[in-house]
Every structure is written in structure tokens, then in C-alpha cells.
Amino acid sequence: MRTMLVTGGAGFIGANFVHLTRSRHPEDHIIVLDKLTYAGNRDSLAGAEVEFLEGDVCDAALVDAAVSRADAVIHFAAESHNDNSLRDPRPFVDTNVVGTFTILEAVRRHETRLHHISTDEVFGDLALDDPARFTETTPYQPSSPYSATKAGSDHLVRAWVRSFGVTATISNCSNNYGPYQHIEKFIPRQITNILDGRTPKLYGTGEQVRDWIHVDDHNAAVHLILEQGRIGETYNIGADNDHVDNKRVMELICELMDAPGYEHVADRPGHDQRYAMDSTKLRTELGWAPRYTDTDTGMRAGLEQTIAWYRDNEAWWRPAKEQVEAGYAERGQ
């Protein structure tokens, strides 16, 4: 039996990771450490047997005690929303940078295996007409306070590997979608807008490109890296959806939900244009491949599953809806 410490396990990707791990490794003991910020939801772990620690990844004593009992730490906890980081960057510096530092010091002390979860946004963005993809050696050029703090956390992990021999791996993944994603984010916001009788909202022209991946494909890659990844290495994760712009995703959601249309709203300041991930290393070294692929946008089956989940789980998202939309309305979005 292994003990896994999952930070941020009440958030979107972390909760999906816990459910996947429970189904694949029922014998594992899972400790979830989560502060339950506005983005964390205890209900996302319903049905999964876990030891739940409510607390902050910046709390060195709490983190040390939890890490001392773990065989591996999977570090998802972060402030994750770009729009929020533009209004109040402080929690991003605290959780993403100081939180990761705190985790690193604990795994250093206890010689514990760490996998650090990061994002494609550390590489900055590409021009819309640039067909390049980010590789593991693309220089970091983050644009927002969110991506800058994630970039900082990645640098810390690499420095702790090299300077202190910490046994860590990193993965940088593209935009995820799927069940349990907070309704402030693009895809669940539009799905719940339609379910709620509101008009879906597209920022600016909607020509930006995100390399969408289903959350289960991301987490399957994390499992592979944990089991077979080389220590000190970084793996890019992406499902080759870098030809699908926001407008196309919006049209597909409207089509699948029989919605009459959407409206254009104020654009995000400094809006990153195009993200595209080259996941060749993960595919060739570890044999990973995404399961959610199809010949249209690569997202139809995954979106159908995600829409059905939000339809069936209104009690999960309803309490946040009014406030999230009021916040967006204040900013003309």
C-alpha cells in the first residue's frame, strides 16, 4: 500500500486525479491537503475514500507532518484563474510560489518523491499564424501574474532537483476540461450559462487557440510519469487540439446543447493568443496517448460527457453561479 499526498485535491484536476487513482489503485491511502478556497469543493470528493486535511500549502508545520507520512506527493494546489490574477495577484504569489517552496523543503527533508503539476502558459503564447508548438526546451516567457508564478514554481522545482537532489518530475499541460471544473472557466461557464437560460459569453473575437485536453487524459499521463518518468525530467502534455479556436469550441457547445447563439463581450487584457503543446517526449518515452480524440475538433465526445455531467450535477455548481456571473458583469464580460 502506498500513501499519496495530493495537494489541491478538492479542485478540478486534483479531484479527478483522486477519483482516477481510487479506481486504479483501491489499495492506496490518499491524503488530500486543500485550503478549500472558493475553487475547492469538498463535494467533488464525494464517494472517494480519502483522509482530508483542510489547510494551506504555505503552512510549513502542517505540510511537513503530511509529507512525512507520504510515499509520493502530487502537487496540484494553486491559484489557477488568469482573470483573477489580473485583479489580485497576491494569492498567486503566496500559493503558487511560497506554497511550492514549502512543499519542496518538506520533500527535501523527508526524501519523498514529488510530482509537480504545471501549465503550458509558462512558455508565453504564440502568434495565431505561428504553427510552432512548445517543447520541453522552449524558453519560459509567461504573460500573466498566474503564469509568471507557475513559471517561478517550476524554476524552484528544477533548482531543488539540481542543488539538493530532490526526486521530482514536472509536467506542463494544456487547457483541461471535464467534470468538477469551476464555472468561472470558459467551458463550464458556457455550459452552465446555457443550462441557466443565460447567453454564452465569448471574449473578443474568439480567435484565440487553446490546446484542449480532457482531464482524464491529463491525469493518466500524471500516473505514467509518477510510475515511469525519469527523475528531474519535464514532460509536456497535450492532445493535439491546437487547431481549435475558442469560437469553434463555443459553436460546438451551442450545437451539442441546442442553444440559439452566443454574444461577444470585453476581451481579457493581455489575452494570450495561441497555446500549442508538443507531447512527443511523453508519447515516445512513456507510451502515453489521449483517449478523448475524434476527427472533428477532437473534443466532441469529451464535451458530450462534460455537458451531461453539468446537467446531472446542478446542485454542485448552482451555489456559485450568481456570484460568478455578477463578477463578470462588473467587468463587462
Ligand code: NAD
Ligand atoms: P482549481 O483552481 O480548480 O483548484 C485548485 C485547488 O487548490 C482548490 O481545491 C483550492 O482550494 C486549492 N488551493 C488553493 N490555494 C491553496 C493553498 N494555499 N493551500 C492548499 N490548497 C490550496 O485548479 P485546477 O484547474 O484543478 O488546477 C490544478 C493544477 O493544475 C494547478 O497547479 C494549475 O496550475 C495546473 N493546470 C491547470 C490547467 C487547467 O486547464 N485547469 C492546465 C494545466 C495545468
Ligand code: TDX
Ligand atoms: O467566459 C469566458 N469567455 C472566453 O472567451 C472565459 C472565462 C474565457 N474565455 C476565453 C479566454 C481564453 O482564451 O477562453 C479561453 C480559456 O479561458 P480560461 O478557461 O479562463 O483558461 P485559460 O486562461 O486559457 O487558462 C487555463 O488553462 C491553462 C487554466 O485556467 C489555467 O489554470 C491553465 O494553466
